[in-house]
Amino acid sequence: MSVKNIVILGSTGSIGINTLKVVDRFPAEFRVVGLSALNNAGLLAEQVKRFMPACVAIGPGQVADLKELTQGTGVKVFNSETDLPQMVSRSDVDTVVMGISGSAALLPFLTAVRAGKTVATANKEALVIAGEIIIREAKRCGARIIPVDSEQSAIFQCLEGQSRAEVKKVFLTASGGPLRTIPVSRFRRVTVKQILNHPRWKMGKRITVDSATLMNKGFEVIEAKRLFDLRDDEIEVVIHPEAIIHSMVAFRDGSVMAQMGITDMRLPIQYALTYPRRFPSGLKDLDFFRLKKFTFEKPDLRKFPALALAVDVARKGGTHPAVLNAADELAVEAFLQGRISFVHLVGAVEKVVARHKSRKDPGLNDILAADAWARQEAARILTNQMPRALPVA
DSSP: OOOEEEEEETTTSHHHHHHHHHHHHOTTTEEEEEEEOSSOHHHHHHHHHHHOOSEEEEOGGGHHHHHHHTTTSOOEEEETTTOHHHHHTOTTOOEEEEOOOSGGGHHHHHHHHHTTOEEEEOOOHHHHHHHHHHHHHHHHHTOEEEEOSHHHHHHHHHHTTOOGGGEEEEEEEEOOOTTTTSOGGGGGGOOHHHHTOOSSOOOOHHHHHHHHHTHHHHHHHHHHHHHHTOOGGGEEEEEOTTOOEEEEEEETTSOEEEEEOOSOTHHHHHHHHHTTOOOOOOSOOOOGGGOOOOOOBOOOTTTOHHHHHHHHHHHHOTTHHHHHHHHHHHHHHHHHTTSSOGGGHHHHHHHHHHTOOOOSSOOHHHHHHHHHHHHHHHHHHHHHTSOOOOOOO
């Protein structure tokens, strides 16, 4: 089988770094054609020298620095704010790993599927805000979308070879995040440091905060609905603190298939890159004899209203998901900057969503307009209507 040429967007983040570890393990299977990062020119330059891609991209403020750091390598240096579509649509690219977070992934994601590429995606925001358009374009252009997030990868694997008509329900598992056992009465005093200390996964800051509110799981509900063509009543969230079962699919005959594994992102990344083949990962096996118990709980929607909000947005559809994502992005940023307390984060998002007049069956321009409106509205609410964060004793 020929070597797969890969572009990795977000190569200096956790997904990108783990993807390069997988690539490094199988040098005869993969060749890195392109890398991108928002910043961190130093690490990106090290990756360039190790993998020698044809092109790289970084934010405009560090383009000159990266050119200097990679002098003599022959690599072309692009601007990651404007040139990612050019990178992913190269004729020699087979697979695009979507490791960048936020709505910035939308345009390169859409470009990649329109170019007929395989997109291994860890970015859920693009599918949340414009999933129907992306899926439709992927079908039209013969592109394949393979999820990298552990939960969506688990569903993808459980559904492999199964008839969609035989699916009864999909169970999305969630660890419960760092606040699962903390009473809601103490939420007012939780710090950014506490929130960023996720019990199972090491992730970017925004997704870690979203995991604490369970907004991330709500985004995954919307994402799963798009990826697997599910109805609202066919998706259920289950809290599973051990994070060994990554998700489950129940079929109409009563059978339930679950995908299990250790909590290491290299497993779903490797499967997305090698699909439909499976290679030895070099990671430790799951030891059933050391597993003491499996715990399952219903999510507390009063304690974590973000999940209920996202599920409601999934039901409404239209431009509501784009508004939810944009408002959450700004609210999380405000929390990380210490401008609002944790207890006011979701409330700010709820205010923006409540004020939005959604458009049904939106086109791309409608979605971008809703995104822009939500950012303006969220900025106004966060500045004028949200209490400042309390000092931490």
